Amino acid sequence: MAAGPGDPxxxxxxxxxxxxxxxxxxxxxxxxxxxxxxxxxKEVESPFQMAHASVVxxxxxxxxxxxxxxxxxxxFGSFSPFQSFVAHFGDxxxxxxxxxxxxxxxxxxxxxxxxAGVAHATVLTSPRAFTAEGRVRLARYAQPxxxxxxxxxxxxxxxxxxxxxxxxxRDVPIALLEELSCPGERVTCGTLGTICDLVGDRDxxxxxxxxxxxxxxxxxxxxxxxxxxxxxxWDRRYxxxxxxxxxx
Numbered sequence: 297m298a299a300g301p302g303d304p305x306x307x308x309x310x311x312x313x314x315x316x317x318x319x320x321x322x323x324x325x326x327x328x329x330x331x332x333x334x335x336x337x338k339e340v341e342s343p344f345q346m347a348h349a350s351v352v353x354x355x356x357x358x359x360x361x362x363x364x365x366x367x368x369x370x371x372f373g374s375f376s377p378f379q380s381f382v383a384h385f386g387d388x389x390x391x392x393x394x395x396x397x398x399x400x401x402x403x404x405x406x407x408x409x410x411x412a413g414v415a416h417a418t419v420l421t422s423p424r425a426f427t428a429e430g431r432v433r434l435a436r437y438a439q440p441x442x443x444x445x446x447x448x449x450x451x452x453x454x455x456x457x458x459x460x461x462x463x464x465x466r467d468v469p470i471a472l473l474e475e476l477s478c479p480g481e482r483v484t485c486g487t488l489g490t491i492c493d494l495v496g497d498r499d500x501x502x503x504x505x506x507x508x509x510x511x512x513x514x515x516x517x518x519x520x521x522x523x524x525x526x527x528x529x530w531d532r533r534y535x536x537x538x539x540x541x542x543x544x
Contacts, residue, residue: 298371298394299323302330302512303477306395314392319362322351326512327367330478352384359388369512371396374420375447397514398445401473404483407521409443412529415520422447423456438463443518449501453492460517461488469521473514474500488517 297314300306307315315321315334322343328335339358343351343366355364366378371394382389398420402409409418419437421444434451438444438460449456461467467489474482486494502511537543 297365297367297392298373298376298396299327299331299367299369300395301370301397301400301477302326302475303400304331304334306400306477307331307334308392308394311392311394314363314390315365315367317363318365320355320358320364321367322354322364323367324369326478327369331367348380351381355381355385368394369397370394370447374398375422375425397447397476398516400477401445401471401514401516404473404476404481405471405485405516405521408525409445409516409518409520411443411520411523411525413526414441414523415443415518416441418443418445420445420447422449423451423459424448434459435463438517440464440519443516443520446515446517449513449515450503451501452503453495453500456515457488457492464488464517468517468519470515470517471521472500473516475512476514478512485521487522 297311299311319338321335321338321340323331323335323340324342324344328340341354346354358364366381368376368378370376372378372391373393374396382391409415419442421432421434421437423432423434423446425432434444434446434456444460451459460470467487469485469487470491472484472491472495474480484491484494499505500511500513505511
C-alpha cells in the first residue's frame with residue numbers, strides 16, 4: 297500500500313481502510329513513527345532488515361492469521377522496490393495507490409510542473425537508476441521545456457548542479473525538499489547558481505551519513521518553478537476546447 301510522502305493526513309481513504317483491516321504491517325522506521333496512531337495494536341516490522349526470502353516467509357506465515365500490509369513510501373508507481381513481492385503473491389496481492397512525492401512537492405511549492413508555454417514534460421528519474429549503458433546521467437533528462445523531479449539522489453550537491461546545468465544549458469530554478477510533509481519538512485528554493493550557497497555545509501542527501509534511515513529529499517528543477525501561467529491560456533482552452541464541446 298502506497299502511504300504517500302509520510303504524512304498520515306495524505307493517506308487515501310482506500311489506504312486507511314486497508315491498514316485498518318490488517319493485523320500485520322511491514323513499514324520503514326520513519327513510517328512506524330509518523331503512522332504510530334494507526335499502527336497501534338498491530339505487529340510491525342521493517343522489510344528493509346530482511347532478505348527477500350525472509351520477507352516472503354514472514355508474510356506467508358502470518359497470512360492465515362490476518363491481513364498483511366506493506367506500508368510503502370511514496371507511490372507504488374514511482375521507484376518502488378516491491379514489484380517482486382507483488383509478482384510473488386500474484387492474485388493475493390492488492391496494490392493501493394497513494395500520493396506520490398512529486399505531487400506533494402507540487403502542492404508545497406504551489407507550482408504545476410507542466411506549464412503551458414513554459415514546460416511541456418515532467419520527468420521523474422533518479423541518478424541511482426541503471427540502464428544498459430550504466431548509471432543515469434541527469435543531463436540526459438534536464439532539458440529546456442522539462443521539469444525534472446529527482447528521487448533518491450546520491451550525488452553531492454555541486455555535482456548534481458553541474459549535471460543539471462549541463463542539461464538545461466543555463467541556470468534554472470531549483471527546489472530541494474527535505475522530509476516532505478513530515479514534521480521536519482524543510483524547503484530550499486533558489487537557482488542552479490545559488491542553491492549550493494543556500495544549502496551551505498549541510499548534507500541533505502545523507503551521502504556521508506551513517507544514519508541507518510534513508511534521507512527523504514526530493515529535487516525539482518526547471519523553468520516552471522520560476523514562472524506563472526498567463527491567464528490567456530485559460531481563455532484559449534475555453535474558446536478552443538471547452539466551449540465548442542459544451543464541457544460541463
